Amino acid sequence: MIKICLIICLLPLSKAALPLVINTWRFEDATSEAWSTLQKGGSFVDAVERGCGLCEMEQCDGSVGFGDHPDEQGETTLDAMIMNGDTMEVGAVGDLRRIKNAVSVARAVMENTDHTFLVGESASIFAENMGFKSEDLSTNKSITIFSQWLQNNCQPNYRKNVFPDPSKFCGPYKPKTMLRRPKHKKRDIDPRAHDTIGMIVIDKNGKVAAATSTNGASHKIPGRVGDSPVAGAGAYADSIAGGAAATGDGDVMMRFLPSFLAVELMRSGAEPSIACKTAISRIKKYYPTFFGAVICANTTGGYGAACNKIPELSQFSFMVFNSQTNQPRLEKVDCF
């Protein structure tokens, strides 16, 4: 008698979830752009660059790209980074002036220099030499915001322990003699001033790239660089484990390396949601009212997010696009 044996082999479903694009906030055009770059044969690094780059052009939420969030001098300056989780190379720019495509300049730092991070006017000159167009990043909107801020006695601002009293007056400021150990009271800033795009792309082979782009905090002190262009803070990618990206109050978050921590936890086997939550908890312990969120993704296409619960943020939105969604899908996580 001939018997037929049928063996059904269940393939791990998780691999079907690749490729994956995930980014902070409801920036769906950026998600679509990254996805279509992959579909057209672009690399995982191309995809994350084009995705974030689109937000720079579209001025996503006023928090990315030119024309908004002027600093104390009325200028819009940009921070961005890009990381290749295969080679562990990073390119970053901070306080970039006069150049719109910050994430592409970051890529040029990564691919056309042995350095990792360029800042300020010098970074802008480098960009010009690399063929980027130098142009004024101000718009009528940013100019209006700036002049209204001046008329409003420069409120809010990021000054402390100075005179004249920064809660009432504009500068210039001089330092005030202060007590031995300053009480580290964090000023509550408008949370809408901090919406960075952070994006992770994982291609069908599990290669991970991450990138961020932002125009930083509105009315920041000139020269201020936040977490976004700092590898391990704004974003991190490691094709062995996954990727993570952060958004929120960069002055605080950068001291805790949340993206590096989340990737390290995923490397040890943590689920992306747990990795994100732990990263947020670490900061929350010392800054209970900080504004911030983290997204995480691992190399089998699993993903998650976490955010710190404050009155201004009870739920965090992020976008996901993988072969199961077939379009950019808005997802939300409750903050804790």
Place this chain on the structure above:
Amino acid sequence: MAAVGTWSFSRPAVERMRCMLLDGQNATDVVETAMAEVEDDVDTGRHIVGRGGFPNFKGVVECDAAIMEGEPGRFGAVAALKGIAQPCRVARKVMDRSPHSLLVGEGAESFAQEQGFISEPNNNMLSDHSATAYQEFLEKNKRVKDGHDTLGVSTSGAPFKSPGRVGDSPLPGCGLYADHTVGAAAATGDGDKIMCYCPSFHVVQLMRQGLSPNEACHAVLADIQRRISGDKCFEIGLISLNMKGEVGAASSVAFPYTFWKQGMDLVKELVINQPK
């Protein structure tokens, strides 16, 4: 109480820290004072720190520095800062007098001036040694690849770097990291590469999980070496201290460091990874 510094030239600084600590002074004041003395000393500039340090390829000395307190959330840094011979003092002002963490370039210089620092002309920031080296560089028109040094977290950066180049030193988790529940770590070496691995944060994270400072440093170094498998590892030295005053170090090159712990009469110099 304990203090540790990278490379042999940190010895006088660690000596200074030992005296100030035994005198009961606050740890942050101690680190700031000791570092500022090294930064301002034109002779230590040849070790790529502060005054007398190597300029960028345009001949301008730009410094990076950071200071971090073990209580998380207390951090201040400057990068690509010109004309100030004690950049760690400006970093301290960023920590104490602004809610920001990192100020760079011209903005950092303006902030420093507001805080009462005097910007010095670039010629004052160069020493005979670094000026001569720069002339030689111009003649040869090539970059110096080795010789990256930092003390704690202060550096004039890679000699003849691109203007505006920031290395690992002023970045939290890269050049340094401190956590009062665990300890602290610092890195030195090729900053362009180091900052892709957040090694100081990683060392502290492993110590948090129970590894000794030495085990943590070695584990992070091994991890990095595995990641670049095959290629020769870039220059990286790691030092760490835990809250018990135990010290650890690991390095891809011969790496001297100086160390003092309460109970020791003298600052000790140790070398790891010496070529046989």
